[in-house]
Amino acid sequence: MEGGKLPWLLVNEIGGIRGILHSHVPFLKKHFHLITMKEFLEDKKAVGKKVQAIYLWWHKPVIDKELLQSLPNLKVIANSGVGMDHLDLKLVASFGVKMANAPRAVSSSTADTGMALLLASARRLVEVHNISISSSTEYCEADILGVKVAGATLGIIGMGSIGYKVALRAKAFEMNILYHNRTRRKAQEEQAVSATYCKRIDSLLQQADFVMVVVSLTPQTHKLIGKRELELMKPTATLINISRGAVVDQEALVAALQTGVIGAAALDVTSPEPLPRDHPLLKLKNVIITPHLGTKTDKASYMITEEAVENILAALNGLPLPSEVLPS
Numbered sequence: 300m301e302g303g304k305l306p307w308l309l310v311n312e313i314g315g316i317r318g319i320l321h322s323h324v325p326f327l328k329k330h331f332h333l334i335t336m337k338e339f340l341e342d343k344k345a346v347g348k349k350v351q352a353i354y355l356w357w358h359k360p361v362i363d364k365e366l367l368q369s370l371p372n373l374k375v376i377a378n379s380g381v382g383m384d385h386l387d388l389k390l391v392a393s394f395g396v397k398m399a400n401a402p403r404a405v406s407s408s409t410a411d412t413g414m415a416l417l418l419a420s421a422r423r424l425v426e427v428h429n430i431s432i433s434s435s436t437e438y439c440e441a442d443i444l445g446v447k448v449a450g451a452t453l454g455i456i457g458m459g460s461i462g463y464k465v466a467l468r469a470k471a472f473e474m475n476i477l478y479h480n481r482t483r484r485k486a487q488e489e490q491a492v493s494a495t496y497c498k499r500i501d502s503l504l505q506q507a508d509f510v511m512v513v514v515s516l517t518p519q520t521h522k523l524i525g526k527r528e529l530e531l532m533k534p535t536a537t538l539i540n541i542s543r544g545a546v547v548d549q550e551a552l553v554a555a556l557q558t559g560v561i562g563a564a565a566l567d568v569t570s571p572e573p574l575p576r577d578h579p580l581l582k583l584k585n586v587i588i589t590p591h592l593g594t595k596t597d598k599a600s601y602m603i604t605e606e607a608v609e610n611i612l613a614a615l616n617g618l619p620l621p622s623e624v625l626p627s
C-alpha cells in the first residue's frame with residue numbers, strides 16, 4: 300500500500316464482477332496509486348486521508364455521506380459512463396468534490412447496442428438461434444417471419460450524441476427516421492442523417508415501427524413511456540430501450556406486451572438490473588433482454604478509463620474538467 304508520490308485513486312475492486320478491468324490497471328498505475336475498497340476498509344483512517352480521487356466503475360463503490368466523510372482530501376469522482384443518475388450530485392458537491400462523466404467514449408458502442416437490439420428483435424435472432432441449437436431444427440416459415448428493416452420507420456427519443464449515432468446507423472439500413480428532442484438539432488445535422496423532427500412525442504409514437512429510447516434518466520424522464528404512450532404505438536411496433544429502465548413504466552410495458560398493445564421489446568436496461576428471475580418480462584417470447592451491454596466493448600471501455608484519467612488529472616491540477624457534471 301506504499302503509494303510513493305502518485306495521487307491515491309480509490310476503485311471498488313480490480314477484476315471480478317464489480318471491478319475495473321485488469322487490462323486497464325497498467326495505464327491507471329502510470330498516474331495513480333490504486334487502492335481498492337477492501338484495502339480502504341481495512342485501514343479506513345490512514346487510507347481515507349490519502350485518497351484524492353474515486354473512479355466509479357459501473358456505479359461502484361456506492362457513494363454515500365459516510366464514505367464522503369471518511370475521505371477528507373477527496374477532490375474528484377470520475378464515472379465510467381455518461382449517466383449520472385446513480386449519484387447524489389448535490390451531496391457530492393456539498394463536500395466540495397468535483398464530478399465528471401465520459402460522454403466521448405460511450406456514444407458509438409451504445410449506438411451499436413441499440414442497433415443490434417433493433418436488428419435482433421426485427422429478425423427474431425434469439426428465437427431462431429434457439430431453433431438452430433434445439434434437437435429438432437425444423438420450423439414453419441410463418442413462425443419465424445421477421446420485420447423488414449429497410450423502409451421501416453425508426454423513432455428516436457433523445458437526439459444527443461448517442462441518438463445521433465443511432466440515426467447514422469439507421470440511415471445506412473435505409474430506415475425512415477423521426478426524432479424527438481427537447482431542442483431541435485440543426486438543419487444540416489437533420490439532413491446528414493435524413494431525420495425528421497417531431498415536436499410532440501405522441502406523433503413519433505403513432506408513426507414509428509421501432510421506437511428507441513435514448514434519453515438520460517432525470518425527474519422529467521422518469522416513466523416517460525407509460526401506458527398512454529404504449530397505447531399510442533402501433534400494435535406491431537417494437538420498443539427498444541438503451542437509456543435507463545426507469546424511463547419506461549415496466550408494469551405498463553409487461554401488460555402492453557402480454558395483450559398485444561405493442562409487438563415486441565428489446566431492452567438493454569431494466570429496473571432493477573438484473574430483473575428477479577421470476578419477472579414476467581423474462582417469460583415473454585417477444586422480448587429480448589441484454590445485461591446493460593451499452594458501452595461494453597474493448598475500445599470503448601478503455602476510452603472511458605482514458606477519459607476518466609483526463610478528468611481526474613485536470614481536477615487534481617486545478618484545471619477545468621473536460622467533462623465536468625454539475626448538480627442541476
Ligand SMILES: O=CC(=O)O
Nearest residue numbers: 380381382405593
Ligand atoms: O449506461 C451507460 C452509461 O451511463 O454510459
